[in-house]
Amino acid sequence: MYSSRSRTNYRLDEYSQGDKTNIGVRLRNGNIRFYPWGGFTLEVVRPVKLKVDSFTLEEAWEPRRKDSKMPQWSELKEDEYLLGSYSEGLVYTVLPFRVV
Secondary structure, three states, X not given: OOEEEEEEOOEEEEEEOOOOOEEEEEOOOOOEEEEEEEEEEOOOOOEEEEEXXXXXXXXXXXXXXXXXXXXXXXXXXXXXXXXXXXXXXXXXXXXXXXXX
């Protein structure tokens, strides 16, 4: 399952499709502003940079196989963001994950 992790103060929260939360978006001036998160999408309406700490590497996990490993996490560096899409007041994470 696709998931991402975001840090709020000292807490690291994991989010997957259907979860209700706010996610940080990097503005042009460099500030971070939080918008409601709509989940994952395959299309880009208006590209944005999402501030998350890590995301799952899906190619390492197939839930239907018994020998499959649990998902592995890819950590983002301080100046890296995930590609997102802004549409109708909601922010979506674009699949497949792309680091920008």
